Amino acid sequence: MPDVVTLRLEHTFSDAMDRLRAMGWDPPVPGSSRDRFDVVSRHVVARRDGEPVGMVRITPGGRSVLATWAGRPLPLASAPQLVELTRGVVARDLRRLGIYRLLMLETMLRIARLGGTVALAAIEPDFPGRPFLASIGFAHIGSPLVLRDAPRSGVFAQPIVVAVSDHLRAEWRRAWQRQVDSLRANLWTVDSDLETTVEVAAPARPSPALATA
8 A cells, every 4th residue: 555645835833843843853953943934934744644754844035034044134135026945854764765855846836836936945065955956946146154043053054046937837847747756656645735726826026136145
């Protein structure tokens, strides 16, 4: 019987999600991983048997997560259509199956439906998903930052950015389907409401201008 991974866009950050994140970081952190941005964000969550096994946080334009952690402005103007992707995590026993890739592709397709035009994130130098993120359009912007990502501190990370386009949306969709097929080949079934969910998009405005540090 295939395992089922369910993907949904969720508005509430639960205790179970908090535990997954705290224990899924390298190294794990004691206590809670909650911060002020959890309550103003949405979360793309992967669940197995109802329990969260992976997630990515989407924070809309406003007060910048990364600028707050860095303690200084970032080389990218804030705007309602700029979203920040942070605190992605996958349960340790389900890594190397492609769930992180599926989560990120689902997240990028959700961003487009939510009216986001630019996505900003930051990755550590030894993050194994760097080539994958580059393959879906993310590029370096500015210089590396030292982040106080409480309860962690002194996290060294490079900001990366991608502008949403029709071409990339089509590429993400094809890559999403390839990832679903790959999981199916490994006896996993993907349950996503991406096709049926109607998101409320923000009013169309020009994309925030990109700048260098």
